[in-house]
Amino acid sequence: MQARRILDYVFITLKGMAMGAADVVPGVSGGTIAFISGIYEELITSINNINLSLVPLFRKDGAKAVWNKINGNFLASLFLGIFISVLSLAKFLSWLLENEPILLWSFFFGLVVASIFMVAKEITKWNLGSILVFIAGSILAYFITELPVNDNVDSLPFLFLSGALAICAMILPGISGAFILVLLGSYKTILDAVHERDIKIILTVGAGAIFGLLSFARLLKWMFNHYKNITLALLTGFILGSLNKIWPWKKVLETKTFGEKIIVVDDVNVLPGTFEGDNKLMLAIILAVLGFSLIFILERSASKK
Numbered sequence: 001m002q003a004r005r006i007l008d009y010v011f012i013t014l015k016g017m018a019m020g021a022a023d024v025v026p027g028v029s030g031g032t033i034a035f036i037s038g039i040y041e042e043l044i045t046s047i048n049n050i051n052l053s054l055v056p057l058f059r060k061d062g063a064k065a066v067w068n069k070i071n072g073n074f075l076a077s078l079f080l081g082i083f084i085s086v087l088s089l090a091k092f093l094s095w096l097l098e099n100e101p102i103l104l105w106s107f108f109f110g111l112v113v114a115s116i117f118m119v120a121k122e123i124t125k126w127n128l129g130s131i132l133v134f135i136a137g138s139i140l141a142y143f144i145t146e147l148p149v150n151d152n153v154d155s156l157p158f159l160f161l162s163g164a165l166a167i168c169a170m171i172l173p174g175i176s177g178a179f180i181l182v183l184l185g186s187y188k189t190i191l192d193a194v195h196e197r198d199i200k201i202i203l204t205v206g207a208g209a210i211f212g213l214l215s216f217a218r219l220l221k222w223m224f225n226h227y228k229n230i231t232l233a234l235l236t237g238f239i240l241g242s243l244n245k246i247w248p249w250k251k252v253l254e255t256k257t258f259g260e261k262i263i264v265v266d267d268v269n270v271l272p273g274t275f276e277g278d279n280k281l282m283l284a285i286i287l288a289v290l291g292f293s294l295i296f297i298l299e300r301s302a303s304k305k
Contacts, residue, residue: 013080015033015037015039016080016081016082017081017082017085018037018085019034019082019085020082020083020085022108023082029169029172029176029242030170031169031170031173032112032115034173035119036111036118041224042071043171044171044224045071046070047214048214048217050070054066054069054070102248102284103248103284106285106287106288106291107288108246108291109243110291111291111294112246112291113243114291114292114296115239116236116239118295118296119173119235119236120232123233123236124228124229126229131233133237134240135237136234137235137237137238137240138237138238139237140237141237141241141242142241142242142244144180144183145179145241148266154186156201156204158184159186159189160207160208162181162184162205163208163209163212164208164211164212167210167212167213168212171217172235172238176242244269248288249270250269250270251267251270252266252267253266253268
């Protein structure tokens, strides 16, 4: 891999901020942002290098060799960006989600539609297998977005599992980790644990997340190495199926209060013309086109570089 300059790591941090911001919005995955910004496979490979083989490497060659093995500069820059985003941009995005949901969803809708083309373009050969996997991925993601929300669950083994599944969803393009927690019924428990600094629950969820991240990254890496076209078709399907969740115009049927947050647990997509209230159609279209165009602008600038 070509040596990176400091400016390169600044851009990786910015991509991390975009990933963190996306994961705050239920229905948008940080994995989608990682994919369209060109760092997805490197992220999976770097995480996959974190394993027990690092112990003898550390004993033989020291900490620097371990850091290089796991692509430490890349991971540190990326997770720094995610951390910054959660502390800063997350509040702004949460405000937009509550006060200007149509405009926020429109921008992300355009962005995600463009990302479908970007991921599908990486598939070198479409055949019957990849087409079937693409359709299956679309149906599965759509089905997940339509699942009913469970009531609050607080058993430690289940919270461990929740952390593992949520982190897997976060690195999968198209599926939101936050939305998975809402579906599993562990969102409120984890949110309350963070606010109340319940170390036992936080450590349990964190351990589950680490387990899920390391094991799932290994599976994804294996799939990319052996069945790249099939894997890309599946991820493209996931992103397409997730569009159901981020359609801008919705009729809310039921909400639940989780801590200080009000989460929509049941809604239905409606056309702009049948939306109750100001549909903000023109501004929504402009933002969707902006989000769509932004992906191709970023891709063109990256390819020139």
